[in-house]
Amino acid sequence: MPEADTTSRHAALLAWAAERHGIAPAALDLRLAADDASFRRYFRLVLPDGTQRILMDAPPDKEDSAPFVAIARRWADAGLPVPDLYAVDLDAGFLELEDLGDTPxxxxxxxxxxxxxxxxxxxxxxxxxxxxxxxxxxxxxxxxxxxxxxxxxxxxxxxxxxxxxxxxxxxxxxxxxxxxxxxxxxxxxxxxxxxxxxxxxxxxxxxxxxxxxxxxxxxxxxxxxxxxxxxxxxxxxxxxxxxxxxxxxxxxxxxxxxxxxxxxxxxxxxxxxxxxxxxxxxxxxxxxxxxxxxxxxxxxxxxxxxxxxxxxxxxxxxxxxxxxxxxxxxxxxxxxxxxxxxxxxxx
The missing domain is CATH 3.90.1200.10 (Aminoglycoside phosphotransferase (APH), C-terminal lobe)
Structure with missing residues (x-):
């Protein structure tokens, strides 16, 4: 992804998280957690009270997150150990997920x-x-x-x-x-x-x-x-x-x-x-x-x-x-x- 697009999406993701939690963007700690072989990127969000979440940035023109969301919900209902979904915005390509830590x-x-x-x-x-x-x-x-x-x-x-x-x-x-x-x-x-x-x-x-x-x-x-x-x-x-x-x-x-x-x-x-x-x-x-x-x-x-x-x-x-x-x-x-x-x- 071009650097300008990456910067723009990072700012949009920060604004999205800030609005969702009713917190000023400057009060959020948002750091890159992982890339993968697709165009998805993952960030660790630390809220002021210390709560940690993972934010997925999946540009909707390059990645369709709908299957991930549908499967996560179905597998959770089946009792499978998948991360909790806290917020989903498919139009923007942003998801807020349970933070499973740093130990693959x-x-x-x-x-x-x-x-x-x-x-x-x-x-x-x-x-x-x-x-x-x-x-x-x-x-x-x-x-x-x-x-x-x-x-x-x-x-x-x-x-x-x-x-x-x-x-x-x-x-x-x-x-x-x-x-x-x-x-x-x-x-x-x-x-x-x-x-x-x-x-x-x-x-x-x-x-x-x-x-x-x-x-x-x-x-x-x-x-x-x-x-x-x-x-x-x-x-x-x-x-x-x-x-x-x-x-x-x-x-x-x-x-x-x-x-x-x-x-x-x-x-x-x-x-x-x-x-x-x-x-x-x-x-x-x-x-x-x-x-x-x-x-x-x-x-x-x-x-x-x-x-x-x-x-x-x-x-x-x-x-x-x-x-x-x-x-x-x-x-x-x-x-x-x-x-x-x-x-x-x-x-």
Whole structure:
């Protein structure tokens, strides 16, 4: 957002909060709390009595906050741990929310294999069970073939064509269709769509959900993959398989999933992991090239690792796996090095 627009919106947000609380703007303490990958910004408001709130600034010409508000109200009614809504002005693009503090879940992690890291993932998976069992997917946009395809095309458009100038591999059309078909074969549940540690806040040792405005009705395994192949950890195959199998058993027991052989369910999960890794790599390139956002390219090798971890479990995608190892990885790492971008593999 241009600096003049940012300054103007900050002044308007301050005036909006001041009017809402009947306080002079000069008496308010309003500080930037967080940006995210969209055009939304979050500010911490401290009132004269010490009360703290979070103000969301979502320019209405760039961000539609109506889904966030509708989902927050529905999920709160379902007993899910979402922030309270204190004020909503969709025309202005301003929301006043409960302040959940400054501890996203990744701040509680050590290494991927550390017991505390894995214990927190156990708790996050319990929250995912709750979300899928309590949140009715009816009324949410469908995670359909069109949306799945558009997400996969982010990889070919933004990563291969526009950033790396690589041709699409010959196996791509069949791979693309296979990943879509496998996703659509799964039971439909409420999908947060970014169920990663950064969107799980730790408040009084409990997890709370944020950033759920893009929720859809879609594949059972998507949020599971968002967590287990997430931004901050890379787990061993054995650790992932144990979590996936436990999730399958719970989903069968509570009726989210018909009885299915572990091998078939793990195949669904691995295909979903391939789809999401490709989508994320494409999004990171788009954020860099189109939106001039910094820092995303350095995160791509981590998701390339996730992609190869998932492909290692899918023998039928051997051709694509070899292309990733022999063509994509060398080109990507060389491009990063040429641009002076350093990265670290997640432990």
């Amino acid at each position: 879940l990744q701040h509680c992690f050590e290494t991927s294999e550390a017991p505390i890291t894995q214990a927190w993932h156990d708790r996050a998976l319990a929250l995912l069970d709750m979300l899928q069992n309590r949140a009715d997917p009816a009324g949410l946009p469908a995670y359909d073939a069109s949306l799945l395809g558009r997400e996969l095309d982010l990889f070919t458009t933004w990563s291969l064509e526009r950033w790396l100038a690589l041709p699409t591999p010959p196996s791509w059309p069949a791979l693309r269709q296979s990943l879509i078909d496998t996703a659509l074969a799964q039971p439909v549940v409420t999908v947060h769509r970014d169920f990663d540690a950064m969107n799980l806040m730790v408040v009084d040792d409990e997890l709370r959900l944020i950033d759920f405005q893009d929720a859809v009705a879609g594949p059972l395994s998507y949020d599971l993959i968002s967590l287990l192949h997430g931004r901050y950890c890379r787990f061993s195959a054995s650790r992932r398989h144990a979590w996936i199998e436990a999730f399958r058993q719970r989903a069968v027991a509570d009726g989210r999933l018909d009885s299915i052989e572990p091998q078939s369910f793990h195949h669904w999960v691995a295909c979903m992991a391939v789809q999401r890794a490709l989508k994320v790599i494409g999004i990171f390139c788009r954020l860099t090239l189109r939106d001039s956002r910094q820092g995303y390219l350095a995160r791509i090798p981590h998701f390339l690792d996730h992609l190869e971890d998932a492909l290692a479990e899918l023998d039928e995608l051997a051709d694509f796996r070899h292309w990733v190892a022999d063509t994509l990885r060398p080109a990507l790492l060389a491009k990063l090095a040429a641009q002076g971008i350093t990265w670290e593999h997640v432990a």
